[in-house]
Amino acid sequence: MLVDVRNLSVSFATRDGTVRAVDRVSFKMSEGETLAVVGESGSGKSVMCLSLMGLVPGAERSGEVFFEGSELLNLPKKALQDLRGRRISMIFQDPLSSLNPYRRVGWQIAEAILVHESRSKTAIRKRVLELLGLVGIPQPARRIDDYPHQLSGGMRQRVMIALSLSLDPALLIADEPTTALDVTVQAEIMELLMRLRDELGMALLLVTHDLALVAGVADRILVMYAGRIIEMGDRRTLYYAPEHPYTWGLLGSVVSTASVRKQRLPSIAGQPPSLIHVPRGCAFHPRCGYVMEACRNDVPELRSDAGRDREAMAEHVTACHLSHEQRTQLWKKAH
Amino acid sequence: MWGYFLRRVLWLVFVLLVIAALTYVIYFVLPPENPALLFVGKAPTPTVIAQVERNLGLDRPIWEQYLLFVKHLFFGDRYGWPGLGYSYVSHAPVRTLLGGRILVTMSLAVGGVLLWLFMGVSIGVLSAVRHRSLADRISMGFALFFVSAPVFWLGLVFLWLFTYKLGIAAGTGYESPGTYGLFGWLNHMIMPWIVLALLYGAWYARMIRGSMLGVLGEEFIRTARAKGMTERRLILRHALRASLTPTVTMLGMDLAGLVSGTVIVEQVFNLQGIGQLAIQSVFTGDGPVVLAVTLLASFAVVMANLLVDILYAFLDPRVRYGGTKD
Numbered sequence: 001m002l003v004d005v006r007n008l009s010v011s012f013a014t015r016d017g018t019v020r021a022v023d024r025v026s027f028k029m030s031e032g033e034t035l036a037v038v039g040e041s042g043s044g045k046s047v048m049c050l051s052l053m054g055l056v057p058g059a060e061r062s063g064e065v066f067f068e069g070s071e072l073l074n075l076p077k078k079a080l081q082d083l084r085g086r087r088i089s090m091i092f093q094d095p096l097s098s099l100n101p102y103r104r105v106g107w108q109i110a111e112a113i114l115v116h117e118s119r120s121k122t123a124i125r126k127r128v129l130e131l132l133g134l135v136g137i138p139q140p141a142r143r144i145d146d147y148p149h150q151l152s153g154g155m156r157q158r159v160m161i162a163l164s165l166s167l168d169p170a171l172l173i174a175d176e177p178t179t180a181l182d183v184t185v186q187a188e189i190m191e192l193l194m195r196l197r198d199e200l201g202m203a204l205l206l207v208t209h210d211l212a213l214v215a216g217v218a219d220r221i222l223v224m225y226a227g228r229i230i231e232m233g234d235r236r237t238l239y240y241a242p243e244h245p246y247t248w249g250l251l252g253s254v255v256s257t258a259s260v261r262k263q264r265l266p267s268i269a270g271q272p273p274s275l276i277h278v279p280r281g282c283a284f285h286p287r288c289g290y291v292m293e294a295c296r297n298d299v300p301e302l303r304s305d306a307g308r309d310r311e312a313m314a315e316h317v318t319a320c321h322l323s324h325e326q327r328t329q330l331w332k333k334a335h
Numbered sequence: 336m337w338g339y340f341l342r343r344v345l346w347l348v349f350v351l352l353v354i355a356a357l358t359y360v361i362y363f364v365l366p367p368e369n370p371a372l373l374f375v376g377k378a379p380t381p382t383v384i385a386q387v388e389r390n391l392g393l394d395r396p397i398w399e400q401y402l403l404f405v406k407h408l409f410f411g412d413r414y415g416w417p418g419l420g421y422s423y424v425s426h427a428p429v430r431t432l433l434g435g436r437i438l439v440t441m442s443l444a445v446g447g448v449l450l451w452l453f454m455g456v457s458i459g460v461l462s463a464v465r466h467r468s469l470a471d472r473i474s475m476g477f478a479l480f481f482v483s484a485p486v487f488w489l490g491l492v493f494l495w496l497f498t499y500k501l502g503i504a505a506g507t508g509y510e511s512p513g514t515y516g517l518f519g520w521l522n523h524m525i526m527p528w529i530v531l532a533l534l535y536g537a538w539y540a541r542m543i544r545g546s547m548l549g550v551l552g553e554e555f556i557r558t559a560r561a562k563g564m565t566e567r568r569l570i571l572r573h574a575l576r577a578s579l580t581p582t583v584t585m586l587g588m589d590l591a592g593l594v595s596g597t598v599i600v601e602q603v604f605n606l607q608g609i610g611q612l613a614i615q616s617v618f619t620g621d622g623p624v625v626l627a628v629t630l631l632a633s634f635a636v637v638m639a640n641l642l643v644d645i646l647y648a649f650l651d652p653r654v655r656y657g658g659t660k661d
Contacts (some may be wrong), residue, residue, distance in 0.1 A: 055557055084563030101653060102576050111572075115564045134565040147652040163562070 001030035001066070002203050003052075008063035010051045017276040026061070026266065026302075031170065034197060034204040036218035039209055039248065042272045044227035045207045049173045053088055053139060054080055063209075068170065085117045085243040091166035095156035095174040099148040102192060104160045106132075106144035106172065112163040131162040133209040137194055145246075154185035158192065164195060172197075173205045190217060193210040211250050220314050223247050226273050226283035233316030245288045245328045248334070282321065290330065294321045339598035339648060339655075343641050352405070354633040359404050362626050408630070419630075424621040432612065433627060439509050443600065444593035445524030446529035448586075454536035456582075459543025464570060466548060474540065481537035490530050490599055490603035497526060507605035527604045531597065535589060539582060546578040553577070579650060594639075595632035 010022035015094040021044045029035050035141045037045045052072065054066055058318055063074040068087065072080070092098040100108055109128045109169045113119065119127070123145075132140035135158040150157055155176060164172060174193065176185035177247065194217055197204050210216060214221060214235075231244040242248055249268035270287035274280050285295040300319040319326065407418030414421065414428035424431050458478070482487075497504035505522040512520040534598075550556065551574055559573045586624040596609035609628060616624035650654050 053561060055560060067654060081563045084561055086563060090561045091553060092558060094554065098558045100555045100559065100573055100577075102651065103573075104652075111564075112562045114566070115562050149653050160558070 001028050002031045002033075002068065003027075003050070004064075006064045006066075006067040008048065008051065008065060009061070010047055010056065013060070014060060015277070019275045021227055021275055022051065023278070025224075025227075025229055026063075027222055027229065027232065029203050029205065032201050032203055034206060034213035034217060034219045036206045036208065036221045037224060038208060038214065038221060039224035040209060040272050042226075042275065043224040045224050048224070049090070049175055049205060049207055052173065053090060054194045055082055055090070064130070067149075075233045082116070085112055085164075085169075086167045087165075087169050088171045088173065089169040089179050090173040090175065091157070091160045091164050094180045095153060095160050096148060096180075098116060098160060099147055099156060102146055104145050105151065108145075109159065109163040109166060112166045116167060121171070122230050126161075127166070131166055132159075133303075133319065134165075134196070135162045136188075137162075153181050156300055157181060159184075159188055161192065165200065165202075168200060169202055170205045171205065173207070175207045176209070177206075179208070179210075184199075186213070193217075197295070223250070225273060226278055226318065227304070228283060229317075230284065231317065233301070234314040237316045241328070243316070243324070243331070244320050245322075245330075246284050248331065249287075266312075282319070288330060289324075290322060293319055338489065340645065343644055347637055348639050350637050351634060353407055354409055354637075355630065356401070358626060358629055358633075359401055361642075362622060367425040368418075371378065379555065420623040422616075422621050422623050424616070424619050425624070429623045429627045432624060433631070434608070436607055436609050436612050439606050440594065440601070440610065441625035442520070442524060443527055443597065443606060443608060444590070446528040447535065447593065448590065449531035450528050451534075451539060452586075454532055455539025456543055458536070458571060460547055460575065462544040463547035463551065464566075471544075475544070478537040478540045479531045484534065486530070486534055486597075487600045487603055489534065490527070490600060491493070493526050493530055494603070509604075509606045509608075511632070523604075527600050527606065528605075531600060539585065542585065543578060543582055544556060546581050550574050550577040578644040580647065583646050583650065585641055587639040587646075588636075590642075591632075591636040591639035594635035595628070 005028070006026050008022055008025045009020070012021065015129065022260045023044070025044075027035070036049070038044045047059070048054060051059060052059055054075075061073050063073070066275075067083070070079070071080055072083075075083075079087075099105070103111075106125075106128050109131060110124045111122060113127060128144060129140045129300070132143060135141050136153055137158050139327050143151070143155070148159070161177075167298040177193070178189050183187060190213065192205075193204065196202075206214060206218060218235050220232065220234050222229055223238075223244065225246050231238070231242065231247050233243075238247065239251070242251060246268070268287055273283060273286070282288070282295040282300050283295045285291045288295065298321070301320045302317040304315050318327070324331075405421070410418065412420065415430050416428070419429035419433070421427070425432055433613030458474050462474050464473050471652060493504075494507065498506045500513075504526050505519075508523060510519040510523050516625050555575060556569065563570075595613075596611065598614055600606070601608045601610040602614070609631065612624065613628040615621075616628065
């Protein structure tokens with residue numbers, strides 16, 4: 001098991017109360033697997049990923065995170081720094097603000113290598129050019145000395161990808177890598193990520209709010225809401241037989257050529273809850289069309305239900321008080 | 336890049352010409368009485384006045400006088416280059432008067448700058464990195480104190496404490512390294528340097544702390560951390576460069592001010608620098624010297640601005656290469 005997250009909780013103390021950004025999240029990832037984490041803004045997905053690498057200052061973390069055998073939350077600083085960039089890498093949402101505007105892109109990619117290994121100048125330059133080519137940047141020799149502001153958004157994200165993959169990490173965490181880009185460029189970048197994943201064999205943890213984006217990409221999908229996992233399963237079951245009312249809402253709100261014909265874009269009523277005052281019981285109950293008495297008081301556990309699809313590649317779990325039969329009925333009715 | 340530089344230099348020359356014109360108008364054209372009187376000191380005889388009038392060419396038309404003035408300024412007069420005239424009060428060419436004093440002011444300025452940059456940057460960075468810690472609060476407390484302390488008070492306190500009471504520091508006065516050797520010079524400069532450093536350094540510490548705190552919250556810092564580098568490298572190679580821009584601006588203006596002479600420090604420590612000269616010449620009515628010091632100060636400010644602009648282009652590639660491609 002490459003990644004084993006057990007009961008990870010992340011909270012922040014603020015003037016207005018404790019923000020529970022991540023609430024007892026558990027999941028596993030195998031080598032080479034692509035796991036998508038889907039949720040609205042404020043669902044805690046970004047904080048969760050940043051916490052894996054210890055990039056959230058001021059956060060209170062509990063639980064355990066195992067990566068390649070080591071427990072990350074209590075790892076000494078030096079060991080953590082050794083892992084970062086070398087075994088686990090991360091790319092972020094906005095490549096313009098994520099790159100250092102005062103340094104050339106070649107230098108920034110080279111730095112990713114130099115921080116962990118010492119190599120000769122020629123070897124580094126060669127490797128940087130190789131990486132630039134690998135991520136599909138045309139004329140790498142000309143681009144290597146450019147500054148970030150001289151490149152377009154798509155190229156900057158490619159540079160970010162290049163520097164994150166420079167040391168062949170086992171896990172790449174991509175936090176909404178295409179959100180800040182044009183739609184056409186989005187597709188290019190996703191294609192690039194998939195190609196690299198296949199070529200290099202790394203595991204990919206992809207965070208997004210866009211379900212459509214991960215349809216062809218992820219092996220498994222994890223849906224988060226108010227800091228909790230509310231459904232997790234392989235992509236086939238999640239798209240064809242989702243079991244949580246929130247997931248139904250998410251799938252229903254996907255804009256596609258089919259939905260354009262409808263008059264109104266279906267959306268989930270209400271707003272995501274404040275993470276300081278998480279609703280009692282099931283966090284989703286104020287917005288759920290199928291709310292019951294139990295939902296208001298008891299937090300539903302993540303359960304996998306009997307009678308699951310034998311062809312499913314991974315266990316499918318849901319956190320909902322409705323029974324499996326009820327949910328299957330409701331879903332079938334709508335389709 | 337070179338085009339940028341060249342344009343700035345041409346601008347410098349243009350501004351100097353305008354300043355020379357304005358200064359000329361103030362000293363030669365505006366005074367209701369005979370401008371020669373400005374240049375003859377406080378108790379002139381009619382002969383001296385007549386001679387000065389002739390020397391200054393006051394019998395010629397105004398525009399001719401101005402051109403002569405500019406010509407002297409840029410090409411020198413009989414006393415050397417730049418042509419700043421003769422002081423009738425001190426009985427010496429202005430150039431000679433300024434010459435020795437510039438050295439004193441520069442010693443004070445350079446030493447002070449180096450010391451306060453070192454102090455300001457290290458304290459500012461440390462405070463920002465250890466935000467809200469005890470060290471941070473104490474440093475900022477001291478910084479507040481020195482920002483508020485009047486320079487003459489601080490200078491006098493230092494003199495009283497270290498020279499008079501403890502006897503460990505040299506007193507007032509300037510000892511040039513040529514005549515008194517390096518040790519004598521250092522001995523006399525160390526206290527004025529420290530006073531300057533404390534006063535200016537406090538401003539810089541506060542500013543760098545603020546700037547650095549802002550930078551540390553930026554996303555590219557998070558990317559750098561994700562690469563797995565040590566915090567030390569993060570600060571030195573990423574955060575520091577980004578924090579320096581406001582510092583550079585401030586340094587430019589402070590340098591300009593220093594070159595014109597830190598009058599109060601020079602008075603308190605009795606250093607014969609430009610500042611002291613400026614004050615003296617105003618009180619004695621020594622026109623040419625006042626004029627020369629004004630020009631010098633203006634020149635320093637313009638040069639400092641040019642320097643700051645060049646440094647900006649060097650520090651921030653976005654200035655150098657224009658806007659984004661998106």
